Amino acid sequence: MKAYMKLGAAALLSAMAVTACGCNKPATRPTGGNVTSIVINSSNGSPNSAGGSSSANASEPKDTTITADKTVKSGEMLTIKKGETLYINNGAELTVEGKIDCAKGGAIKIQSGGALLLNGEIKLDGDMELGGKLGIREKGAIEGKGTLKVLNLFSDIDCEGLCTAKIKAPKPVEKDGLTTVGGVLIVNKKYSVPEDYGDGLVIDEAYDKLLEMREDTGYPLALASGFRSYETQRELFEYYCSIDDYDSVVMYSAQPGHSEHQTGLAMDLGEVSEWYAETDEGAWLAANCHEYGFIIRYPADGTDKTGYDYEPWHVRYLGKSTAKLVRDSGLTLEEFLGVEAE
Ligand SMILES: [Zn+2]
Helix, strand or coil, X not given: CHHHHHHHHHHHXXXXXXXXXXXXXXXXXXXXXXXXXXXXXXXXXXXEECCCCCCCCCCCCCCEEECCCEEECCCEEEEECCCCEEEECCCCEEEECCEEEECCCCEEEECCCCEEEECCEEEECCEEEECCXXXXXXXXXXXXXXXXXXXXXXXXXXXXXXXXXXXXXXXXXXXXXXXXXXXEECCCCCCCCCCCCCCCCCCHHHHHHHHHHHHHHCCCCCEEECCCCHHHHHHHHHXXXXXXXXXXXXXXXXXXXXXXXXXXXEEEECCCCHHHHHCHHHHXXXXXXXXXXXXXXXXXXXXXXXXXXXXXXXXXXXXXXXXXXXXXXXXXXXXXXXXXCC
C-alpha cells in the first residue's frame, strides 16, 4: 500500500510537470473577472472555444471525452449539463486551472488510467466517479451537493485542497481475515483481525509522523500505547472486566482481535484521560493531527457511530490525504467508510 501511494504521488507529480509549462497564457483575453465557457471534445478533434453561447444546439446533451492531456485554463469554465458526461480516458490528464460546473444529473468519470489535476474549482452538483487518479492541489476545491464515488482506493485521491462533496466509499473487501474499504483497514466491534496478526507491528510511516509532530511542536506526545498483540488485548480486557462492569468496559476497551492497536496504525498519545483534550497538547493534537495523517478516532460526539466513548488520546493513522478527507467530511471513520460499528 505504501508503494502504491508513492506510485500515485509520482504519477501526479509527473502529470503536474507536463502541464506546468505552457499554461497560464490567456489565448483570447486576460482573466478580468469574466469567465469564458469552453467546449472540449478531443474525441472528434474539434476543440471549440466560444464566448457567446448559441442557442442552436444548446438543449441537446453531449458527452465530452478527453483522450489526450488538456487544460481548462484560468478564467475558463467547462459546463457539464444534466444528462451529460465528461469522460477522462486512460492515459489522459485533465488539468483544471479554471472551473468545471457539473450540474445535477451530469457526471464526471475519471476512467482507470485517467487523471484530473485540480488547481481551480469544481462545482459538483452531479456525480464524479473515480476509477483513476484525482489530485486536489492546495488551491483546488470540490464543492457542491454531488457525490464523489471512489471505485478503487482512497489513495487514488491526493488531497491538499478542499473537498466538501459527499464521498462514497467502495464496498468492503475481505481478504486473509482483514477487511479493507478502499484500501483502508477497518477494525472495530464488528470487524476483527486474526489472532496471529501483527506481532510487534510498527508502521514506519505512522511512527515517522509521530516523530515529525514532536519535532514540529515541541510537545512530548508520549506514546502510551502503540501495537498491542491479541494476547495483551485479551489480558487487558479481562483485567478491566475484573474491576468494572462489562457494559462499561466495552465502551472503552476492545475485545481481543477487535482492537485497532493490533494493526500498528493506532496510538495512544499523551495522557489517557478525557482531560487530555483540555490540555494544550491535546487541543493541538485534535486541531492538527490530520496534517500528519492521523484522525482522532473516537470523537466526543461519535459514540453511537463508533461504539466507543470519547478518546482524545487515541489517534489512527490513515495517511495525510485520507485523514484530511475524513476530517473535512466531519464524519467518524465508520460513517466515512460506510461500515457498521457493531
Ligand atoms: Zn487506544
